Structures are given as structure tokens and as C-alpha cells.
Amino acid sequence: MVAPPDNDVLWARALRHSHGGDPALAGVSVNVRAGEILAVLGPRGAGKTTLLRCLAGQIVPDEGEVWFNSAPVHTLPEASREALRRDRFGWIGGDARLLPELTAWENAALPLLLRGDGHRRSRGTAQEWLDRLDIGDTARRRPADLSRAQRQRVAVARSLVTAPAVVFADEPTAALHRADRSHVLRTLTSAARSHDITVVLATSDPEVAGHADRAMGLVDGRPGAPMPAQDRESASPWPASV
Numbered sequence: 704m705v706a707p708p709d710n711d712v713l714w715a716r717a718l719r720h721s722h723g724g725d726p727a728l729a730g731v732s733v734n735v736r737a738g739e740i741l742a743v744l745g746p747r748g749a750g751k752t753t754l755l756r757c758l759a760g761q762i763v764p765d766e767g768e769v770w771f772n773s774a775p776v777h778t779l780p781e782a783s784r785e786a787l788r789r790d791r792f793g794w795i796g797g798d799a800r801l802l803p804e805l806t807a808w809e810n811a812a813l814p815l816l817l818r819g820d821g822h823r824r825s826r827g828t829a830q831e832w833l834d835r836l837d838i839g840d841t842a843r844r845r846p847a848d849l850s851r852a853q854r855q856r857v858a859v860a861r862s863l864v865t866a867p868a869v870v871f872a873d874e875p876t877a878a879l880h881r882a883d884r885s886h887v888l889r890t891l892t893s894a895a896r897s898h899d900i901t902v903v904l905a906t907s908d909p910e911v912a913g914h915a916d917r918a919m920g921l922v923d924g925r926p927g928a929p930m931p932a933q934d935r936e937s938a939s940p941w942p943a944s945v
């Protein structure tokens with residue numbers, strides 16, 4: 704194993720992974736610098752979720768290496784990967800997955816409460832994040848009383864309360880209208896930039912990828928050049944990294 708450069712918070716080489724015999728990643732390498740917002744841009748089924756799950760230590764790739772802060776992740780036992788996910792990573796999916804019986808602040812504070820932080824302190828931190836994401840006034844409402852975009856911003860707050868090194872956002876705005884999409888993305892990216900949090904953002908939408916500092920294309924589990932739908936008629940494909 705060759706150690707990655709020091710300034711890469713995430714560094715992965717030659718990742719290959721199959722789900723039950725179906726290849727999802729067929730040789731992907733990626734590096735993400737500290738504080739960078741990287742978009743992984745590709746069509747449905749390209750392997751974006753699988754790549755994020757490998758980088759986040761949720762699954763161990765069949766082949767290849769994943770390093771976080773110059774330490775290998777792919778060789779860690781499950782308990783250590785779980786601790787890494789809990790302490791250093793945040794995750795936002797396309798669906799907010801809030802607990803319906805909890806209020807917005809309780810949902811946002813959940814990672815803190817689960818790791819044993821005090822109630823008052825957890826509530827304060829959750830409220831700060833809800834305020835930063837412009838939904839402070841929803842703190843005492845339950846998910847059923849929130850709009851879809853508000854629920855997704857609570858999920859963003861939940862991913863940020865532990866001050867993670869990296870947030871993985873898997874199609875975080877896929878279910879939102881265009882105006883909400885842009886608002887949620889702006890709040891996520893500006894919060895990440897102001898707190899020096901690295902973001903890996905999977906999307907099939909070039910407009911969403913435009914919020915990132917850099918985009919890498921992924922097609923059929925390989926680095927590729929996805930073409931935005933509106934440009935399919937024109938001749939020039941995107942470069943693999945823009």
C-alpha cells in the first residue's frame with residue numbers, strides 16, 4: 704500500500720465492487736481535498752451511491768483502497784468503521800428519513816443524543832444549525848408539519864451537528880422542486896465552506912453539480928463523461944473532471 708498525499712482528506716484507488724455479481728464499480732480512483740466540495744456526476748445506475756458508501760466506510764470494496772486522513776479505511780474492522788462513520792462522517796440521502804415522533808430539533812440533535820451528549824447542549828447545537836439553515840423557527844414542529852424542503856434541511860442539520868470532517872450527500876435534493884433544490888444546496892454548501900467541512904455530493908443533475916468546486920463523471924462504474932441532457936444534441940462531451 705502506498706500512503707496518499709497529506710492534503711487529501713479522502714483518497715481511493717482502483718475501487719471495484721459488485722452487488723451479487725452485478726458490477727457497480729469497475730475501477731474508480733478519486734481524491735478529495737480537505738474542505739473541497741466534490742460532485743460525483745452520473746446517470747442512474749452509474750455507481751454513485753456505491754462509491755459514496757465505499758468512501759464512507761459503509762461497505763468494503765471487493766478490490767481497491769480507501770484512505771481517510773492518510774489512514775486506511777478498507778482494512779478497518781466493522782466496529783472501527785462504524786466509529787469513523789459516527790464520529791467523522793455525516794450522511795444525507797434523497798429522503799430526509801426523520802423520525803416522525805420527534806420534533807425538528809430532536810431529529811437534528813439525534814447523532815449527539817445517541818452518542819451520549821447532554822440534552823441541553825445537544826439542543827443548543829441543533830438549534831444553532833437549524834438557525835444557520837434558516838429553519839430555526841421550525842425547531843418544535845414534527846416532520847408531518849414541515850414542508851419537504853424543510854424536512855430535508857433538518858436532515859442537513861442532522862448531518863452537520865457532530866462537526867464531521869466529511870458529509871456524504873447522495874442525491875440530497877432529488878425529491879425537491881427547483882427553487883427548494885437550489886436553496887437547500889446553497890445552505891449545505893455555504894455551511895460546509897464556512898466550517899471547513901468536505902462534501903462529496905452524488906447527483907445525476909449537472910445543475911446540482913454546479914454547486915460543487917469540482918465534478919467527476921461516473922458512467923457504468925467507471926470514470927466517464929456524462930453529458931447534460933440539454934447538451935445531448937451538441938457535439939462536445941464533458942471532460943471526466945471539470
Ligand SMILES: Nc1ncnc2c1ncn2[C@@H]1O[C@H](COP(=O)(O)OP(=O)(O)OP(=O)(O)O)[C@@H](O)[C@H]1O
Nearest residue numbers: 722723725726727746747748749750751752753754
Ligand atoms: N444493494 C444492492 N443490491 C443489488 N444491486 C445493487 C445494490 N445497490 C446498487 N445496485 C446496483 O449497482 C449498480 C449501481 O447502483 P448505484 O445505486 O451505486 O448507482 P447510482 O449511480 O447511485 O444510481 P441511482 O441514482 O439509481 O441510485 C446498479 O446497477 C444498481 O442496480
